[in-house]
Amino acid sequence: MNFQEIRFWTLGLAIVLLLQSCGSLENTSGDRAVTYNHDFNTMVETVEQAIRSSSLNISFAQKSDDGKKYTIIFNSQVAVNNQSVQQDQGEVIVERLGDKQTKIIITNPEYHFSVPSHQRKEYDRRLKNRIDDILGE
DSSP, rough: OHHHHHHHHHHHHHHHHHHHHHHHHHSSSSSEEEESOOHHHHHHHHHHHHHHHHHHHHEEEOTTTTTEEEEEEEEEEEEEEEEEEEEEEEEEEEEEEEETEEEEEEEOOOTTTTOOOOOOOHHHHHHHHHHHHHOOO
């Protein structure tokens, strides 16, 4: 093998490894969309209750101008040096589809690539299960 071939194969290997590592980051934020046959106001209250009962905090909540969408930003808190620090910020969107139909979109926090997968939290599953429990579904 000459120098050109070695350089070609080294570059090719580096590209393959880079693409593989980027692929593993796919869907780290994760979105989960579920449609419920309940009215918009009931689902807003249910989502807020699910967040709070999951030991999470609501740091921001706002209804859209047209009243068809409600956005909630949630996070968890940890104690650092006797102070409460927010971490793991995620989002829930409650969207009115009809009189008795509402879509919920839960977005997990975005983690830096340096956070190991076993330390990442999948709030979408936890909140979806909690919402279903509250609604009795």
